[in-house]
């Protein structure tokens with residue numbers, strides 16, 4: 001049974017990865033319904049939070065039904081990170097996660113995200129200060145290292161644990177790799193096999209089938225799988241993995257009815273949360289996957305992703321239902 005601090009997250013939990021512009025409250029709620037055991041917000045800038053930048057603050061919203069939920073923050077400045085911990089606490093998350101893995105230039109160039117992998121002492125001291133500053137469990141999400149020649153993840157993870165980090169999620173790529181190549185889970189298994197490690201070690205990177213999740217559990221011996229891209233527009237991925245774990249068989253894909261229901265609820269939750277315009281706009285990216293595999297669906301998809309008014313998107317769902325309501329997915 002894995003535990004993050006005092007939070008019981010079950011046997012081999014499935015975690016929804018933090019994903020910018022994806023892991024928002026509506027999407028997290030859908031993933032939770034479909035079996036995600038822990039969900040994370042997208043990364044939130046500590047500098048944005050302390051400036052009270054509206055966009056950053058809005059990202060702190062959480063729904064009761066998605067718990068346990070972790071709020072992820074990033075930054076490299078100790079004071080800003082500590083101040084933002086206090087702001088984050090007011091939203092009542094279950095976990096505070098530190099992003100030490102974001103590879104994008106504008107984050108890394110400020111020494112934040114994966115940038116901190118060049119200064120492991122700072123990574124450890126920042127984590128320690130945050131742990132001391134909050135009663136909430138602090139977790140870390142990071143990559144294997146800055147580049148291939150500087151992978152020290154076994155030592156890094158142990159040091160993070162020693163300063164009070166309560167779980168670590170490791171993306172099996174270096175910063176230099178960005179998203180290229182295949183994620184390497186071997187170094188993550190080495191972290192787990194370190195006899196001194198007792199906090200959960202979650203694997204991340206390229207889990208896109210139930211078989212891969214099973215491999216991460218059975219062959220690599222990790223404590224849970226963090227899932228990103230495979231869930232975008234496909235929150236059912238979580239239940240499919242769980243079904244496979246329980247039965248060794250593949251669950252039938254979601255029906256058209258389930259997909260339409262998810263799309264409608266997703267859009268409605270998004271509108272309720274951030275208003276018509278943003279709600280319509282930011283939900284678009286999910287539709288392609290919701291309805292993937294239906295031949296000659298382009299006309300409907302185009303309406304869903306180009307309509308600016310919510311009422312027109314809902315109409316597009318109704319029209320798709322009329323024409324494809326009985327479609328059998330394989």
Ligand SMILES: Cc1cc2nc3c(=O)[nH]c(=O)nc-3n(C[C@H](O)[C@H](O)[C@H](O)COP(=O)(O)O)c2cc1C
Pocket residue numbers: 017018019020021022041042043072099101102141171204205206207226227228229230
């Ligand atoms: C659209 C997108 C946005 C992301 N945003 C974040 C983020 O805000 N914080 C973070 O730690 N990682 C972020 N990531 C990285 C993912 O959390 C994850 O580590 C990566 O996608 C590998 O996992 P996967 O192969 O299951 O997708 C993002 C990835 C994607 C595709």
